[in-house]
Amino acid sequence: MKKIVRFLNDIFIIIVLFITYIFFIGVSWIVYKLQSFFSNKSNVNSYWLNNKEDFSIDELKSAY
């Protein structure tokens, strides 16, 4: 009996995690699609980005 309960419990956790995952990805996707819909690139004069990156030696110790 205990084994069955544990098994069902595991299944339940997996389902919850999966639903959370789908929800998270789904919401992100909807936000992205909405952003894309409202952004109009046809009037853009330049696609260059102005990055201000820090290449100091301490910053380069990070893998991110």
Place this chain on the structure above:
Amino acid sequence: MIILGISAYYHDSAAAIIKDGEVIIAIEEERLTRVKHDNTFPFKAIEHCLKIAEINIRDVDAVAYYEKPLLKFERLLDNFIKTYPISIVPFIKGIPEWLGYKLKIEQTIKKKLNFKKDIYYLPHHLSHAAAAFFPSSYNKSAILTVDGVGEYQTTALWFGSNNNIKLLKSIDFPHSLGLLYSTFTAFLGFKVNEDEYKLMGLSAYGKPIYVDRIKKIIDYKENGSFNLNLKYFSFRDSFKMWSLYFEKLFGHPRKEKDKITKRNKDLAASIQKATEEIYFKILNYLYKLTKSENLCLTGGVALNSLANGKIYKKTPFKNVFIFGAAGDSGSAIGAGLYIYYQLNKAIDPKPIKNLYFGNNYSNFETEIILKENNVNYKKYTDESKLFTKVANLLKNEKVVGWFQGNMEFGPRALGNRSILANPKKRWMKTRVNIIKRREQFRPFAGSILQEKVGEYFEVPSNHYSPSMTFCFQVKKEARDKIAAIVHIDNTCRIQTVSKDNGRYYKLIKEFYRQTGLACVLNTSFNLKGEPIVESPTQAINDFFKTKMDYLVINDYLIKK
């Protein structure tokens, strides 16, 4: 100070040892594992570098890794969300390798290499920029890095000044000139990240009649910035480069074994022309931003030698330096040099004169290997007699494998691991293509004495191209003299050879004395699908597998 530079996990993994600002040794992993474009962590290359440099990992002061793995992983997640749910299959397939080892660089370096000191992670395009700028002889220079993709950046404009490199502008993934070119490479039945140069060679046979259609898939501005129309591409969400819309626009894709049609050639010509158009717009904009007459170029797209040869005519730049190992392997050197010059700000960068960073086999080692392989040979103790003999063989239209000194770093054979031939007769191109088992449409490069380059090619005065990174028009009066290396569009990729090239210079000089030709046909010493040979044993194997006539390893001449 000793720095170990590493590049890995994309293509062409490599390692380099930089000691007091000088590259002591550098080698691609593929040369040792014999897997072309090997992208695994370069354990063998690192071990080899430490051995040749006669140091231990404890002697290394810092490790410089050529990109930021976590940032790259973030791009992967970001892209997954943007392309969800279509991209779920490639995402799930890609995750194990990221979690398994790509994110564990620090662990790999610390535990498997037993390295205890500082590890630095440079942005991918900064590693490229450093590989282009520090080896050049310029104090100040505009820098363009352009490739498929790094972490996010695909194209970046920089300004280099002494020890500093400043980012000016960039374009991020998925908008990429490199990926656009690679999409056509795949569409025409060639391999991505490997066969782009075949597409470049093929472009000369076609007419650029599809440029207008290409403008539908990429929007580019007068300042060179561009934006891909993503509905034509699938590389973000699948293992395929193009979408069905792309096929509707350009027709059916070619398969690897299919015959090359006129449409294929025209498509190749069109993408080459469109790429050049954007490339020159970017460069003109870069000049406008920096006002520097010096230009350093790097990244995979900078290996487009056909476009590079037109830079002097199409842009205001007067001096152009292209690092010979412009792909990711060169970034191992770039990352190492950048860290060295940041930790030693008072030291001025030293130019790099050549790319002979690999291993060298002595005559003693060569003789042992020849004996082990039961190969008949003749030893020339007098160097000049060897050059006279080899030049005479070339004069008599023999094809010679030429293995000398330290191996080249980067994709080109520059006269130390080369196959050489007489460029005079057109049929020699067919013969060498058969020997190398290559497609017949592919052209060959020429190595020419530096002082004679202006007599054969339409080059700017004092042009210096030791790494074979430029194609130039062959002068009308020279076309019949070097017919085997004149491509169908009358261009040729050239390597200028000076006294810095040692024995190779002396050989060409002797060939010139005997024939009146200051140029030889030069192609890499490898067979189709294999990396360039590294050791005498590999050279001997390839020699006996093919119809090459002679092989020269150091002072030894071998005949079949």
